[in-house]
Amino acid sequence: VSVGVFGNNICLSHSNTSHSEEEMKMGYNIVRYGRPLWQSMWNGMTYDVPRERYRYLVDIAITKLCGGTLNWEKHWQRSATALMACTICIYICPLSRMARDLVKSHMATIITAEDSGKKHLIGYPSEPMLSEGALTLLSRPGVELDVLKELDLVGKEGGVIDTGNRGELCARILLLSARRQQILSFREENCENYPTFSAHQLVTAYLCKLFSSEFPHEKFQHLAAYDIGFTHFIALDHTPDESTLQLCWDRGAAIIYQRNQPGADIALVMCHRDEKKLAVLNIQVKNHARPESRGVRNYAVANGLRTSMTLCKTCAHLEDSSVGIYIQIGEAYANKPKFETYYYGEGRNxxxxxxxxxxxxxxxxxxxxxxxxSCFKLDQQYHEVIRSLLQSWIDISMICRPTEFKFLCRMFPVVYGSHATKRAKEINNDNDEDAKDYLINKRWKSDEQVEQDEEWSEEYE
Incomplete structure (x- = not known):
């Protein structure tokens, strides 16, 4: 199955080493996925207790992500980017020096490179043990907040992480943070157990960790028999079928659907605790400054979140057990947060x-x-940094020459939005006043961002 960053399947193989029932229950079988390093070290250790083996491997993963040290602050910017890239799947610009540094010292993988060797397209393919190390480090006091602030600064500098609106990126951060908090709470309540972050836990408990106390949990009790378990996101380049869902479930991965695919943006894989049948939690994310009409929203909620819109036709039987979530986290509802619930299903007249x-x-x-x-369970500091991330809009074409921009579009197998296309026209035709007006006026921006755009335009002119 072709799964991973830009469809590459590096690190998707797994060993056939068997694990005990206790190791499977705690999630320690994730060492069989990814690089052979993890399984080899697991088999070669003399610790009798699996918990101690796991902790040792997590320390190794943290060391490798942080450039050879357990102190992530030694390589602050690169370590913060590596922690986010191997969990929430951010794309690093091939034109930046960061791309080379992450490959050299922070476990990133080169997907392709320019003939001159100066530009590298890199990624972090699915590797559960690296994600375990990242989540363990993020669980230390104050680290997650510092990493998010650093990610925000890196994004606003431009030219390092992927272009575009930050709604989906922030949604992935929120989803993964709640998952991490769920496992930490379980460890505190069950001191004798020490599950991995990919260990399976109840979906209903996860949703209560994710959302505020106003979340209508009583309407989702039909999910009480389903488990969830993920530590990172995988970007797909194809429409997933049931075998892909099973692969992601085994690896503890959530799904990022193909770019510009109609319907949902993200999927969390669920599994029935007794019957072992799979289901999906389809999520569509919007980051709008103005409220959309109710008709548009209802159509997206009813039809856009159907499994027939996001999965292969062979997965039609998953519709009845799957759930859809429509998330609008832009400024449109900053002062009027609320939940709405609906039932959507087939019937006959x-x-x-x-x-x-x-x-x-x-x-x-x-x-x-x-x-x-505000519908999410966040304290004030996290709320502020997520809001700042949501308002970032990085246009890579603003920080590179025309030849570099064209090269970048060739290397990234994605369709850039109209803002990048308009900017490309402006670069090639300085008299295209409509493009300049579009860049400054048609996007929702703060006054400071508009002034910065005008300064950049003057520099390039």
């Missing part, structure tokens, strides 16, 4: 013809609408 029911009055719900960043 009195003539026997198939119809689709979309109701907000049902006792059970399979659609959740989250309006506003």
């Amino acid at each position: 009195r003539h026997g013809n198939m119809t689709f029911n979309f109701s907000s009055d049902a006792e059970e719900a399979n659609r959740l609408v989250v309006l506003g960043l």
Whole structure:
């Protein structure tokens, strides 16, 4: 199966070494995935207790992510970027020096390089043990907040991480942070157990960790028998089928759907605790400054989150057990956060013809609408840095020459939005006033960002 950053399947192989039932329950079997290093070290250690083996491997993973030291502050910017890149799947600009540094000292993988060897397209393929190390380091007091602040600064400098709106990026941060908090709480309550961050836990408990106390958890009790378990995200380059879902479930990975795919943006894989059948939690993320019309939102909630929109036709039987979440975390609902629940399903009218029911009055719900960043369980400091990240908009074409921009578009197998296309026209035609107006006026920006854009335009002119 072709899964990973830009579809490469590096580090997706796994060993056939068997693990005990206790090791499987605690999630220690993740050492069989990724580089052979982890399984070899696991087998070669003399510790009798699996917990001690796991802790030793986590220290190795942290050391490698931090450039050869357990002190992540020694290589502050690169370590922070590495921690985020191997978990929430951010793309590093091939034109930046950061790309080479991450490959050299922070476990990144080169996917392709320019003939001159000066520009590198890199990524962090799915590797559960690296994600375990990253989440362990992020769990230390104050580290997660510092890393997010550094990520925000790196993004605002431009030319390092991927271009575009930050809604999906922030959603992945929030989803993974709640997952980490869920495992930490379990460790505190069950001192004799020490599960990995990919260990399977209840979906209902996870949603309560993710959202504020106003979350209508009573309408999602039909998920009480389902588990969830993920430590990182995988960017797919194809429409997933059930075998892909099983692969992601085994590796403790969440899914980022193909870029510009209609419908959901993210999927969390769930598994029934007794029946072992899979389901998905489809998530669509919006980061709008103005509220969308109710009709547009209802259509996206009802139809855009269906599994038929995101999975192969062979996964049609997963529709009944799957759930969709529509998240709007932009400034549109900053002062009016709220939850809405709906039930969407097939039915038949009195003539026997198939119809689709979309109701907000049902006792059970399979659609959740989250309006506003305040719906998430965040303290004030985290809320401020996430808000800052949400308002970042980095256009790579603003910080490179025309030839570099064209090279960049060739290396990235994605379709850039109209803002980048307009900027490319402006670079090649200084008289394109419409493009300049589009850049400054048509995007939602703060006054400071508009002034900065004008300064950059004057420099390049």
